[in-house]
Amino acid sequence: MKPLKIVIVGLGLIGGSMAKALKQNTSHQVLGMDQDEDALLDACSCGAIDGKAGRDDLKTADLVYLCVYPEGALAFAREYGPLLKAGSVLTDACGVKEELCAAMAALPGQYTFVAGHPMAGKERSGFAASDPSIFVGASYILVDTGAPDWAMVLVRERAEEMGFGRVVRTTPARHDQMIAFTSQLPHALACAYVMSPRCPEHQGFSAGSYRDVSRVANINDALWSRLFLDNQKALTQELDQLIANLSRLRDAVDRRDQEELRSLLRTAAQIKRQVG
Amino acid sequence: MKPLKIVIVGLGLIGGSMAKALKQNTSHQVLGMDQDEDALLDACSCGAIDGKAGRDDLKTADLVYLCVYPEGALAFAREYGPLLKAGSVLTDACGVKEELCAAMAALPGQYTFVAGHPMAGKERSGFAASDPSIFVGASYILVDTGAPDWAMVLVRERAEEMGFGRVVRTTPARHDQMIAFTSQLPHALACAYVMSPRCPEHQGFSAGSYRDVSRVANINDALWSRLFLDNQKALTQELDQLIANLSRLRDAVDRRDQEELRSLLRTAAQIKRQVG
Numbered sequence: 001m002k003p004l005k006i007v008i009v010g011l012g013l014i015g016g017s018m019a020k021a022l023k024q025n026t027s028h029q030v031l032g033m034d035q036d037e038d039a040l041l042d043a044c045s046c047g048a049i050d051g052k053a054g055r056d057d058l059k060t061a062d063l064v065y066l067c068v069y070p071e072g073a074l075a076f077a078r079e080y081g082p083l084l085k086a087g088s089v090l091t092d093a094c095g096v097k098e099e100l101c102a103a104m105a106a107l108p109g110q111y112t113f114v115a116g117h118p119m120a121g122k123e124r125s126g127f128a129a130s131d132p133s134i135f136v137g138a139s140y141i142l143v144d145t146g147a148p149d150w151a152m153v154l155v156r157e158r159a160e161e162m163g164f165g166r167v168v169r170t171t172p173a174r175h176d177q178m179i180a181f182t183s184q185l186p187h188a189l190a191c192a193y194v195m196s197p198r199c200p201e202h203q204g205f206s207a208g209s210y211r212d213v214s215r216v217a218n219i220n221d222a223l224w225s226r227l228f229l230d231n232q233k234a235l236t237q238e239l240d241q242l243i244a245n246l247s248r249l250r251d252a253v254d255r256r257d258q259e260e261l262r263s264l265l266r267t268a269a270q271i272k273r274q275v276g
Numbered sequence: 277m278k279p280l281k282i283v284i285v286g287l288g289l290i291g292g293s294m295a296k297a298l299k300q301n302t303s304h305q306v307l308g309m310d311q312d313e314d315a316l317l318d319a320c321s322c323g324a325i326d327g328k329a330g331r332d333d334l335k336t337a338d339l340v341y342l343c344v345y346p347e348g349a350l351a352f353a354r355e356y357g358p359l360l361k362a363g364s365v366l367t368d369a370c371g372v373k374e375e376l377c378a379a380m381a382a383l384p385g386q387y388t389f390v391a392g393h394p395m396a397g398k399e400r401s402g403f404a405a406s407d408p409s410i411f412v413g414a415s416y417i418l419v420d421t422g423a424p425d426w427a428m429v430l431v432r433e434r435a436e437e438m439g440f441g442r443v444v445r446t447t448p449a450r451h452d453q454m455i456a457f458t459s460q461l462p463h464a465l466a467c468a469y470v471m472s473p474r475c476p477e478h479q480g481f482s483a484g485s486y487r488d489v490s491r492v493a494n495i496n497d498a499l500w501s502r503l504f505l506d507n508q509k510a511l512t513q514e515l516d517q518l519i520a521n522l523s524r525l526r527d528a529v530d531r532r533d534q535e536e537l538r539s540l541l542r543t544a545a546q547i548k549r550q551v552g
Contacts, residue, residue: 119483139480168480178481181474186485189465191544192521196514198457200551204415204444205454207395209462212488217548221541228529228537238472239526243519245468250515253504261504265497268467272493275476 004028004062006158007053009076011039014093014118015067016130019048021162024132031057039127048130058083063154064111066092069223070100070230074107081109089151091116095179096230097172101145112151115143117175118164119183123218137165143175180234185242187224188235190217280304280338282434283329285352287315290369290394291343292406295324297438300408307333315403324406334359339430340387342368345499346376346506350383357385365427367392371455372506373448377421388427391419393451394440395459399494413441419451456510461518463500464511466493 006022008015011034022030031053034040043049058064058080066073073092084090091114094100104113119139122129140159142152156167170178193199194217202210228235252261282298284291287310298306307329310316319325334340334356342349349368360366367390370376380389395415398405416435418428432443446454469475470493478486504511528537 119481121483138483141481166480170481175481178474178477181472182478182482182486185469185472186489188525189469189489189518189522190485190548191541192518192525193461193465194544194547194551195521195540196457196461196517198454198514199547201454202458202551204442205395205417205446205451206458207397207414209466209492210458212491213462213465214548215488216485217544219541219545221538221545224541225534225537229532229534232529232532236526236530238474239522239529241472242465242468243522243526245471246465246515246519246522249464249468250512250519253508253515254512256505256508258501258505261501262497264471265467265495265501268470268493269495269497271470271475272466272490272495275470275478 005060007031007057007061007064009033009066010068011043011127013125013129016048016127017132017134018065018162019043020130021132021135023048026161042127059085062088064090070094074103077104077107081107084109084111086110089114089154091155093118095227097143097175099230101172112147114147114151114155115145116155117141125220136163140164140167141175142167142169143172144169176231177234180231180238184228184231184235185238187216187219190214191219281336283307283333283337283340285309285342286344287319287403289401289405292324292403293408293410294341294438295319296406297408297411299324302437318403335361338364340366346370350379353380353383357383360385360387362386365390365430367431369394371503373419373451375506377448388423390423390427390431391421392431393417401496412439416440416443417451418443418445419448420445452507453510456507456514460504460507460511461514463492463495466490467495
């Protein structure tokens with residue numbers, strides 16, 4: 001297969017890690033764009049990209065990754081999408097899909113849009129935190145928005161080259177509902193958890209369960225407030241469900257109802273053993 | 277210092293790990309007691325203990341660890357406490373302290389009771405899961421119940437020998453309040469979390485935050501229902517606090533109030549950065 005010309009827009013944690021993974025594992029040409037000149041320089045000097053992409057590179061690129069906030073992805077597609085050639089693929093890495101995919105579908109352009117969501121991250125952000133090992137074994141979600149198979153395959157193969165362990169296909173609505181539970185809800189509850197008046201005194205009294213539940217509380221409020229609101233309906237539903245489940249446990253504890261409490265804990269343990 | 281004669285009652289995850297840590301790092305004589313003959317045999321054959329402790333060993337032991345459920349700890353102290361010699365120390369590893377310490381104080385015996393809580397664990401239980409590395413760097417809480425300093429020092433020095441990273445002293449009431457937040461609440465919310473109808477479908481849509489929040493949901497319902505109820509007041513308070521904080525986030529999402537949502541997330545992120 002002929003190496004592709006790939007442009008990565010946004011060299012933060014995800015874009016930087018993608019660039020490094022592609023340079024490490026493939027012979028594709030990898031170019032970068034970023035408003036932050038320092039990130040571009042860092043990426044060039046460590047070999048994460050072959051160079052900075054300009055307008056002419058967008059005209060000849062085979063594949064463009066949007067690794068920026070949702071509003072940035074839309075703004076880029078609106079401004080630069082008309083430059084992209086016929087047969088090229090524009091794909092994104094945004095964490096919420098339904099609103100974005102509908103907005104993307106309304107934009108003009110000769111490219112094919114493939115909606116994607118690499119399920120990887122860590123507590124730190126920015127190019128300095130980028131690390132291709134975060135993709136190893138992780139899921140890459142491809143969201144069906146009517147893109148033809150060849151375009152889905154193009155993005156899927158790159159995900160495999162980056163080291164992702166599985167590629168999952170789903171609809172925008174199901175993506176957003178599942179992500180509300182698997183990703184947004186843990187972030188919301190980590191934040192709610194550390195707001196306890198006991199939290200500042202935890203040192204010396206805490207172990208692995210504190211560490212794990214609170215890990216993602218050091219949240220990027222600009223990004224996550226946007227993701228939460230873009231998925232308002234599904235996340236509200238998950239929060240209501242969690243609050244109801246916590247209330248059942250709370251009431252069983254408060255009533256000292258050991259039978260009910262054991263039954264709830266046993267149910268949870270069975271679910272966790274079954275679903276992993 | 278002369279090696280001590282130490283008896284460990286209950287060779288499960290914690291007792292087994294303590295035995296292994298002491299044998300690995302010290303020259304103390306380490307004997308074990310367990311209702312499960314297989315656990316005793318396993319512990320003997322892998323060198324985690326020097327042998328099985330009988331009644332005569334209890335009479336001459338310098339230090340006895342109760343690594344059993346709270347009711348088992350009380351039952352043991354009631355039955356065998358009168359055998360222990362003057363100058364010996366009986367200590368425990370139970371996760372809730374106020375009720376247990378009050379009950380222990382009422383028992384007769386020539387030994388000194390030191391209430392302890394090694395802050396370590398993992399998802400699996402039993403001697404087969406025991407592993408002294410779970411103690412490395414962890415906290416060991418010593419609870420003040422009027423024991424003299426020499427007895428506290430005896431238990432603290434063994435904690436250091438086992439590899440614990442810090443030894444913290446506190447009162448029974450403060451212990452239980454802090455543990456409600458740092459340990460019991462994460463277990464309760466892991467259980468509430470996996471009870472979402474979306475949980476059985478998480479595969480392919482989940483990453484680190486799902487894994488971390490749900491990790492302890494495979495809970496031992498017999499042990500934890502007892503721990504929850506022994507700490508009913510403090511845990512109910514923490515659950516109320518968490519439900520209130522989740523409800524604030526939920527309402528901000530539901531109202532699409534981005535300012536309020538960002539403010540809540542920013543507060544959480546600041547707390548996490550400050551307190552670790």
